[in-house]
Amino acid sequence: MSQPVDSAVSAVRTYLAQHRAAFLDDLAEWLRIPSVSAQPDHAPDVRRSAEWLAGKLPETGFTTVEVWDTPGAPAVFAEWPSTDPEAPTVLVYGHHDVQPAAREDGCDSDPFEPVVQENRLHARGAADDKGQVFFHTLGVRAHLAATGRTAPAVGLKLLIEGEEESGSPHFRALVEQHAQRLAADTVIVSDTGMWSEDTPTVCTGMRGLAECEIRFHGPDQDIHSGSFGGAVPNPATAAARLVAALHDEHARVAVPGFYDGVVELTDSERKLFAELPFDEEQWLRTAKSHAAHGEAGHTTLERVWARPTAEVNGIGGGYQGPGSKTIIPSSAMVKLSFRLVAGQDPDHIEKVVRAWVTEQVPAGIRCEITFAPATRPCLTPLDHPALQSVVRAMGRAFEQKIRFTREGGSGPAADLQEVLGAPVLFLGISVPSDGWHAPNEKVELDLLLKGAETSAHLWGDLAETWRHAP
Amino acid sequence: MSQPVDSAVSAVRTYLAQHRAAFLDDLAEWLRIPSVSAQPDHAPDVRRSAEWLAGKLPETGFTTVEVWDTPGAPAVFAEWPSTDPEAPTVLVYGHHDVQPAAREDGCDSDPFEPVVQENRLHARGAADDKGQVFFHTLGVRAHLAATGRTAPAVGLKLLIEGEEESGSPHFRALVEQHAQRLAADTVIVSDTGMWSEDTPTVCTGMRGLAECEIRFHGPDQDIHSGSFGGAVPNPATAAARLVAALHDEHARVAVPGFYDGVVELTDSERKLFAELPFDEEQWLRTAKSHAAHGEAGHTTLERVWARPTAEVNGIGGGYQGPGSKTIIPSSAMVKLSFRLVAGQDPDHIEKVVRAWVTEQVPAGIRCEITFAPATRPCLTPLDHPALQSVVRAMGRAFEQKIRFTREGGSGPAADLQEVLGAPVLFLGISVPSDGWHAPNEKVELDLLLKGAETSAHLWGDLAETWRHAP
Structure with missing residues (x-):
């Protein structure tokens, strides 16, 4: 890497180190709100969670912040235009509702009283998805601090929904209703994970x-x-x-x-999949299944990600x-x-x-x-310029080769892709051991900060990419 | 038919005509006892039903009458030895418990208050199976009256169980326990029906x-x-x-x-099945089904009876x-x-x-x-001498050609066949319209009396058959 990059990296790191404690305090406050969308008793908590976030985002610098009601739980919309009229607009998607959790389910401590142990933040929602939404607030501040800007290099929008853990029943209608205000050149979904702590990856699509x-x-x-x-x-x-x-x-x-x-896998995609340190025995233990079985001519990873x-x-x-x-x-x-x-x-x-x-x-x-209403697949080609921006930003944060995964599941990201007509990119730092939907959910603090660091590098890179796009 | 036969027929008919009213009064009394074996509330009624029958059989002439307890509902055993030590012994099987029934289920009147209308006796159990058990008491008295005997031409035993409508859970054990006292040369099961009022038939087997x-x-x-x-x-x-x-x-x-x-159907059995006035459209309506479907190369009747x-x-x-x-x-x-x-x-x-x-x-x-414990199939060959006795006895009662059916269902008769090692014959006069297990169960009074008439002719014929058996 050249000298200017290195100095940007260290400027971001300095900012993150200085603001880490306050960031974690704020996140813990948010995690204390049991915003369980599946449980009607918690409907006021889901609203409180939306209002908490809407109250916090102006501190980051967002110039417009609104709580959007739906027939179910509310979403939060925020906007922070770039000072450069030529800059692209990026929409970040995440959710502020969480899965149910209770001590009786096998949690070692109250899942709504965040605890830091061995550099891990334990709480329901720490990884899925409050932590991964919130690292962007730290990331964009670090981006400003490191570049001396007063507004992000891209026009930044956030849409943080409140019903993802309940199947996003009103999400599509919400996006259609507000399509003009949500208009963006690309969508960043921060609600997925990486291969592992040692193998940082970018997800390129969902089924x-x-x-x-x-x-x-x-x-x-x-x-x-x-x-x-x-x-x-x-x-x-x-x-x-x-x-x-x-x-x-x-x-x-x-x-x-x-x-x-x-769209069939290319030979190079199959090769990239095959390079991942996949342990089928371990995967079967995670699946709680006693054999692998699927379409002939494909590996297990190909079967769950791309078939x-x-x-x-x-x-x-x-x-x-x-x-x-x-x-x-x-x-x-x-x-x-x-x-x-x-x-x-x-x-x-x-x-x-x-x-x-x-x-x-x-x-x-x-x-x-x-x-039932269907969800479309989404896939960003490996050579897409915006995907390359995400890979570069992660590379600067992780200082490692960034590999590629896909997600076998399906999500509302596809609605954004379809309604807004924008490519969807995935930026997530959670790892399989984080225990999404399970007792004792946690997030690795080092990775959470790498998420913020990636976010800090991403906006400038995307703006640059757009400048050079044909 | 030769003169002696005719005179026997008319002697039996005279007796039946004279005793019809008293027989129906007794049967009505029995039908008033709601002996529903499936409903624990009715357990005392099932016992009362057994005791009522045990009280009535000595009036017929049975010399031994016992109520046999089981871990569930009680059965009734009765015996009436022949005066001829060479005579065969015949065991009659039936049941005194009934299916549930209530006015709310769509009964036109109280199902446990028997009503005679248009020569039909309406009551739960009228056909299944109290009526068909009880016609034997009238039949055996007519047999004595017509022949001048003081005891039946065969050693007669009855086993009338109390759990048939609940799947006979203790029947096999009961038969095994009392196998010696139940020993018989042939078993007559009176718990089936005929093809129709116009087409009297003998059932020759169950699956x-x-x-x-x-x-x-x-x-x-x-x-x-x-x-x-x-x-x-x-x-x-x-x-x-x-x-x-x-x-x-x-x-x-x-x-x-x-x-x-x-055991494959013979050509002559297939021919006999094919001669029955089978209306597949009507059968489908009874089945509430919208198509016939089954083993290639077989008719619907063959499929349900013999495959x-x-x-x-x-x-x-x-x-x-x-x-x-x-x-x-x-x-x-x-x-x-x-x-x-x-x-x-x-x-x-x-x-x-x-x-x-x-x-x-x-x-x-x-x-x-x-x-689960299995039930064996039972089948009596068409040329079995005892079956021919049943056919002749029915022929004298009905004055029509007697045809053959089978039963697609399965029943405890198979246990009697297996434990006692005796062939099982089926003598039933119920018709499909009698509504077994349905609201408004009834029995046709003319057919009920034909059942008694068949019973009256059967015992002498069986004794005669055994005398000439090799």
Whole structure:
């Protein structure tokens, strides 16, 4: 690295060291608010959490701060324009609500009374997601201090929602409603993690999600399996046969048209995946599963990050109580979810799944299919200039080679990508041991500060990148 | 028919006409006792029903009458030896407990206050099974009156259980305990029906039943379908694939060895089935099903009466509530029942099913199989001399050609066949419209009396048959 870079790095570090204690005090205050969006009792706390953040952001320098109500929990919007009219606008996404947590669930201490031990901050929300939202406030101040600016090098917007842990039911509508005010050239999602403490990574995409429930109706009521068994179609058998037909012998999804448009991994992407220090035994322990199984010709990482899937989330029909009941059930039900990758269109998936199901249903069985609203996949190509900015900013903070991951899950980031038409980048410093959604959630303080440090370097790099973009 | 037969027929009819009113009064008294074995509140009524019958049988002439206690509801045993030491012994089986019934279920009147309307006796238990037990008391008295005997031509035993509507949980043990006292040359089961009022039939067999529950264990807990979907085995998929593999493309059970020993229908049996006035549309309405489906190469009647089956009675796993939950479930469950036909051994079925299931289970899924106690199939060949006696006795009562049916269900009759080593014959006069287990159960009075008339002719015929047996 050249001399100017080094001096910027040390200026940022100096700022962070000086403000670390106050930053952690503020974060602890926020973490004390039990903003559990899934529990109606905590609705006032979720609002208090939004108001706390809205009260804090002007201190950072945001010039506009608003609490946006939704039919559910409120979100926080903030804006801080750049002084440079040519600068790009960046929208940071995160959430201020948290998963439920209680001492009785196995927490070693009150999950809403933050504790620092061995350089780790323990509290519900420390990593998911208050800590990762809040490091940006420290990061942008360090950016100003290190560059002598009075406003960030990019136009900065924040959208911190309050219902992510409840499935973001009103997020899409909120984004559509405020699309103009949220307009941005790129979106930074800070709600993911890295490979590990030793292997800093940038996530480049999330899978999409299409979900449906299929109900199979057979006889008008449960009927006697002695009197009628062997002579009429059984809806539970029809449901099972559909599920069995969902994958072919290579564990590929057998629905015709399902893979239409799928963006295949390039050889170099597969190579990058393969370079990660992946331990399948360890992964299976995390999965609490007793074997790996999936699409032939792909590794486990490729299967969870870059391949579309079909999974049964639930199946039911007939008698499920103790003992036996000799019936042919009147109906059966299957819940399926499809994880989608870049290039797959949820509307097309719904169309081909409906056609395929209809074709499978045997005579005498009536079928109803209901699709839930889908989430689109998002993927930023490895050579995207904004992604390269994130990689450079992380590289300066971590002083290590930055590798790439993806996320197998699905999230509201895709709504931002779709409604705002902006590429989505992921900047997260959490590690798998942080215990998202589990008892004793924590964040590594060194990594949290590296997050702030990355943030401090990112805004200038993005502005520079935009200046040189074609 | 020759003159002596005619005179016997008219003597029996004269007796029945004279005693019809008293018989119906007695039966009504018994029907007023709500002997619902499935409802603990009615346990005293089930006992009262047993005691009522035990009090009534000595009036008929039975010389020994006992109430046999079980760990559940009591049974009634009665005996009336023949004066001829060479005469065969016949055991009549029926049950005195009834299905639940209440006006709120859609009964037009109190189901435990018998009503005669349009020559039909309406009451819970009128057909299933008090009426069909009780016609034997009138029949055996008519037999004595018509023949001038003081004791029946055969040694007569009755075993009338009190838990049939609750699955006969203690019946097998009761029969084993009293096997010596129950010893008989043949068993008459009066707990089935005929084809229709216009088509009198004899049932020649019931299917057996083997039942199992199979549990599939995958991940140690439900896991996230985004993080792990597509890369680990899903136990709900394993359960569905097992069910899908249960039948081949001809709807035959695909478990190797399942058909071992099956007694195939002869051409003449198939012809006899085909001669019955079967209306498949009507049958589908009764089944409340919207299509017929079953083993290729067999008619619907053959499928339900004479072919073994595999049916899913229940399937379950994962999330079955409203909406969706993006999990790979930790476990799934399937309940299967197999109807068995003559020649199939439940122990062999359990063995081949266990072997087959074990072979189907994919890596990473653990499987547990639990079998319930099985019921054996029973079948009396059409040329069996005792069956011919039943056919002749019915023929004299009905003055019509007697045809043959089978019963697709399974019952404790098989225990009698197995423990006592005696052939089982079925004598029932109930018709499909009688509404077993449904609101407004009834019995046709003319048919009930034909049952008594058949009983009156049967004992002499059986004694005669045994005299000429090799």
